[in-house]
Amino acid sequence: MKALLLAGGTGSRLRPFTHTGAKQLLPIANRPVLFYALEALAAAGVTETGVVVGDHEREIRRAAGDGSAFGLRLTYLHQDRPLGLAHAVRIARDFLGDDDFLLYLGDTYLPEGVTGFLDRARAQPVDARLLLTRVADPTAFGVAEVAAGGDGTAAGSTVLRLEEKPEHPRSDLALVGVYAFTPAVHEAVRAIAPSARGELEITHAVQWMIDHGLTVRAETTAATWRDTGSVEDMLEANRHVLDTLVGGIEGKVDAGSTVRGRVLLAEGAVVRGSHITGPAIIGAGTVVTGSSIGPYTAVAEDCRIEDSAIAHSVLLRGARIEGAPLIQDSLIGRGASVLATPRLSRSHRLVIGDHSEVHLTS
Known part of the structure; x- marks a missing residue:
């Protein structure tokens, strides 16, 4: 057939x-x-x-x-x-x-x-x-x-x-x-x-x-x-x-970080001073610094996440998140940037197209 x-x-x-x-x-x-x-x-x-x-x-x-x-x-x-x-x-x-x-x-x-x-x-x-x-x-x-x-x-x-x-x-x-x-x-x-x-x-x-x-x-x-x-x-x-994910740490996790649950960290990914809670997957070349990655999050290759919190979201290749207090239920496109600006809110739901740039409150 x-x-x-x-x-x-x-x-x-x-x-x-x-x-x-x-x-x-x-x-x-x-x-x-x-x-x-x-x-x-x-x-x-x-x-x-x-x-x-x-x-x-x-x-x-x-x-x-x-x-x-x-x-x-x-x-x-x-x-x-x-x-x-x-x-x-x-x-x-x-x-x-x-x-x-x-x-x-x-x-x-x-x-x-x-x-x-x-x-x-x-x-x-x-x-x-x-x-x-x-x-x-x-x-x-x-x-x-x-x-x-x-x-x-x-x-x-x-x-x-x-x-x-x-x-x-x-x-x-x-x-x-x-x-x-x-x-x-x-x-x-x-x-x-x-x-x-x-x-x-x-x-x-x-x-x-x-x-x-x-x-x-x-x-x-x-x-x-x-x-x-x-x-x-x-x-x-x-x-x-992600509920069926088999975890594995192939990338680098520093002593100031914690990884709980089923997390698949690809070779070449780096986690510094952060907390990752599975099920979650983080792609090669991605760097997570001073951040919290919550359950049901998939982060693609070559992303940058700094001083942010993310849960139940999907980040496509090359996305950049800085200073976001909480992102959840979101799909963020290739090369998109989410950056902090003066604080007005502590929770955001985003649908962001490829190569977009969004400034959030900090």
Whole structure:
């Protein structure tokens, strides 16, 4: 079975970060979101993978290479504009040929991977198999209505109807962003018209399959899942990965510092007169001085943190924090600076784009 991994979206909900970089390369615990998907495909026994890319093609190619580092063979497929998931399937027609394939959104974080899902798709192939999860607000997702009495086994539940971001959802079952298809889907994506937002929706293609008597099944997962399309989802995915962190001190920690809990300090990182409480990860070349790094914080490479306190946050490469009394629940971009100015407040929540500069109270 082949895979089609989508990495061409614009990431509008993650601006300004995605003005200067691909959303699929934003880090969770100092590793790009895309890498978790690539590793999941390899673990499931997939080798041939098409990667649909857009404006950030060069950046994604540079990060993922030919796929050999993940045990994959990657073929890059350029999409001029992000015109919907079904459009991505359409432009990948020659690559996919007449093979069954897995469709996987490259910004989906699914820690359980896709091995079980793919094993069931291989063992009991149907025209389309969908992965669902229950959500509190279905209006923000593609939503599935399934037949009553699904037994939860490999056969799954029969899908009756799909809707894209419905105003009045028929269920709380949202599409996770993982699908298994036979070549029957190609006729569906050719048959549908663009939606009101000008995109070829995969939900419309699957609904076309249902309407034309093809077999569409779904299974539901209760595992942690994030589409990492927003700052909040990025922070929660980061928190989940750090909960599984295996600590290790490879960098330098001076006698005036304390490190508690599971902390991964990369070789070349330096901690002076500071307190680090895990789970936390600190990248190579980062220097922490006179500061407190709290739980669920991921600090990338070559950052500088001085006389500051940070918790439950993500700092991208080259970020600089000086004199910040408390930063939490924040995502700070590449090369961004957060600097102290006269005191007005003691707590700050920041969403700062790449190469920005913010002056805080001290």
